[in-house]
Amino acid sequence: MSTEKTKNLLRGGQFLVKETACEDVFTPEDFTEEQKMMKEAVMEFNDREIIPHKPRFEAKDYALTESVLKKAGDLGFLGVAVPEEYGGLGMGFVSTMLTCDYISSGTGSFSTAFGAHTGIGTMPITLYGTEAQKQKYVPKLATGEWFGAYCLTEPGAGSDANSGKTKAVLSEDGTHYKISGQKMWISNAGFCKLFIVFARIEDDKNITGFIVENDPSNGITMGEEEHKLGIRASSTRQVFFSDTKVPVENMLSERGNGFKIAMNALNVGRIKLAAACLDSQRRITTTAVQYANERKQFNTPIAQFGAIKTKIAQMATSAYAGESASYRAAKDIEDRIALRIEAGNSHQEAELKGVEEYAIECSILKVAVSEDVQNCSDEGIQIFGGMGFSEDTPMEAAWRDARIARIYEGTNEINRMLSVGMLVKKAMKGHVDLLGPAKAVADELTGIPSFETPDFSELFAEEKKMIANMKKVFLMVAGAAVQKYGPDLEDHQQLLIAASDILIEIYMAESTLLRTEKNAKRFGEKEQEVQIAMAKLYLYNAVSIVEKNGKESIISFAEGDEQRMLLMGLKRFVKYTNYPDIVDLRNLIAEKVTAENKYCF
Incomplete structure (x- = not known):
């Protein structure tokens, strides 16, 4: 990686407090030739093996899902992210993403099976396994010889994943654990050969991960296939473990690290x-x-x-x-x-x-x-x-x-609450400076606003100002909320969700604008006319969402003069100098898409 690129690489969450140059973002237009070839191969596979068989997927043909997943393995698609020494292609994260992107559109059933196998079925061993575990299991998973599943959720442990009741008891001779418990909503359960199972040893605070081979003679039974609203040909079953023996060497990572x-x-x-x-x-x-x-x-x-x-x-x-x-x-x-x-x-x-x-x-x-x-x-x-x-x-x-x-x-x-919670934790660790920018926004609220007419002659000049102002809204609301509630902020879920919606719109709108600015510079503004319209339309909608959530947040925790000051600041930050003609933007976008008779960007 070049020094220049290293210098400009922001840490996670820093998009909120630092400006990103359009040259420093990656876009789909930046795909390498190798990535373009992978994309074409995956699209061709999807068009040949998945989309023509949609009626069979909708009819709950689980065997079809398994057979198509096997074909994907034969072509290397299951091992894109797996290092070459374990039978994979060893490609980068972008290639992993685009494979997942273009293979997933044929049907949600196959998408779920593919994602469960390549992600939570294979990746924990690749990233946490010992060398012996990786050599033994990962090549089989990367090629589709075996399929994987992930056993975390239980009847009483969903979002609170660490509260699972499944137990792992060490045998008297210390050679294996006996796992007993019930798991539910397990994707790929009907045809997998390997489970990643999470269980608690004794009274440990945290659960522990295990690699468990699917052997019905080893105390493993399954419920019937679940009848679901969608993803109908994705095999989804309950899995029951009754004194299932697991060798001690199949513990994944360390005890309590699950x-x-x-x-x-x-x-x-x-x-x-x-x-x-x-x-x-x-x-x-x-x-x-x-x-x-x-x-x-x-x-x-x-x-x-x-x-x-x-x-x-x-x-x-x-x-x-x-x-x-x-x-x-x-x-x-x-x-x-x-x-x-x-x-x-x-x-x-x-x-x-x-x-x-x-x-x-x-x-x-x-x-x-x-x-x-x-x-x-x-x-x-x-x-x-x-x-x-x-x-x-x-x-x-x-x-x-x-x-x-x-x-x-x-x-x-x-995930909404996590995004804000993780950002606050990063700030406490010094990884993202929220305090300084939040104080600057607070000072701006009590200062005299500028009445100068800004220069918006450059492409996206006003839109960039609006992005910066949206960030100020988040800092203003989150800063005031943290000051009021301190460590008890996590108890105010509705406030966290509103703050998260602001954070989401900032990242999505900024990413859209940066991609379009980068491409307008290299391909020309005329060539990117419709994409410019989409960036402006997305931002306009985002500002409306930010205004709504900002107002709801402020009136939920602030009163009197503080509330009036924050609401005045919000009004200032979400006001355009020159509002875009939204109807014209929509018409321009829609007419381009209808003329092409497809999504064409």
């Missing part, structure tokens, strides 16, 4: 879940636009109606924003991993710390993109009208499959 393993695995799972929602948005948008161009009412294609243009513009803009933020974060993680390897870290430690560094961004992306794909599919149904509600068209299945994304890998409510 909760840390689980949390770090979920960090990677969250950003990859965002990636897994991206191509679904692209394809849903394309399908909706094609229908809108064909469907005529009052002798006019409905794509020409303003109400439909609004929907198409928003669908395309959300997909574009999700791409922008996801690949920005992915490259930051990849660069941080490379930086640690250069510093002498092992691959295991470098990847663990590289992803952990951007845990805030991972939570942000999980929430934002999972909600965007749900909204996209919902609008897709609406564009199809009555036909959208029918199983004969693809929209209802897309909507059902999208719904799970807001629940697994940590519910969106949990």
Whole structure:
């Protein structure tokens, strides 16, 4: 990694208090030739092996899911992130993301199976396993000879993952543990050969991870396949362990380290879940636009109606924003991993710390993109009208499959609170300076505002000012809330969620703007005219969300003069000097997409 790049690489969460140059963000337009080839190969696989068989997936053909996953293994797609010495391709984090992105759009069933196997099924061993464990298990998982599953959730332990009751008792001769307990919602359970199981040893504070081979003769039984709203061909079962013997050498990492393993695995799972929602948005948008161009009412294609243009513009803009933020974060993680390897870290430690560094961004992306794909599919149904509600068209299945994304890998409510909580912890450790910028905002509130007319002649000059002001809103609200509640802030969940929504919009809007600015500089503003419109439209919507959540937060904890001052500051920070013509922006975006008859960015 170059010195220049190292110097400009922000730590996780620092996007809030430091300005990022557009040249320092990675965009999908920056894919290398190798990455483009991987993308094409994955798209071709999806179009050949998954999309033509959607009816079989919807009919709960679990054997099909298993067979297609095996074919993905034969082509190396299951081992993209696995080091070459363990049978994988050893590619970087961006390549891992784009593989997950483009392989996931055919059906949520396969997407879930793929993500569960490559992420939480394989990765814990790759990152936490001993050399012997990696040599024994990872090559089988990387090639698809074996499939993996992840046993964390229990009937009484969901979001509170560390409260699991499953027990691991050491045998008298000290050679193995006996695991007993019940796990539920286990993806890939019906055909996996290996479980990552979390259990508690004695009265340990934290759970411990184990590698458990799936052998029915070893006290392992399963419930029936769950009948789910969506992802119908994703095998999902309860798993019961009854004195299941696990050799002591199959403990994963150290005793009591299971909760840390689980949390770090979920960090990677969250950003990859965002990636897994991206191509679904692209394809849903394309399908909706094609229908809108064909469907005529009052002798006019409905794509020409303003109400439909609004929907198409928003669908395309959300997909574009999700791409922008996801690949920005992915490259930051990849660069941080490379930086640690250069510093002498092992691959295991470098990847663990590289992803952990951007845990805030991972939570942000999980929430934002999972909600965007749900909204996209919902609008897709609406564009199809009555036909959208029918199983004969693809929209209802897309909507059902999208719904799970807001629940697994940590519910969106949990991730919202985590993002703010992790940011505060980073500030306490000195990794992100929140105190200085927050004090500067507080001083600005009591100072005399400038009445000079700003120069907005450069592209995105006003939009950059609005991004900076959105950051001030977060610092103003969070700073005042921390001052009022101190360590008890975590008890005020509604306030945390509102603050998180502000944080989310800052990252998503800034990422979209930076991607577009970078491409406008190298391809020309005329070439990027529609992308510029999308960046402005996303920001306008983001400002509205920031204003709403900022106001709700302020009036919930502040009173009297403090409340009036904070509300005045909010009003100042969310006010445009020159408001964009939102209708024109939507029309420009929608007309481009309808003319191309597809998502075309």
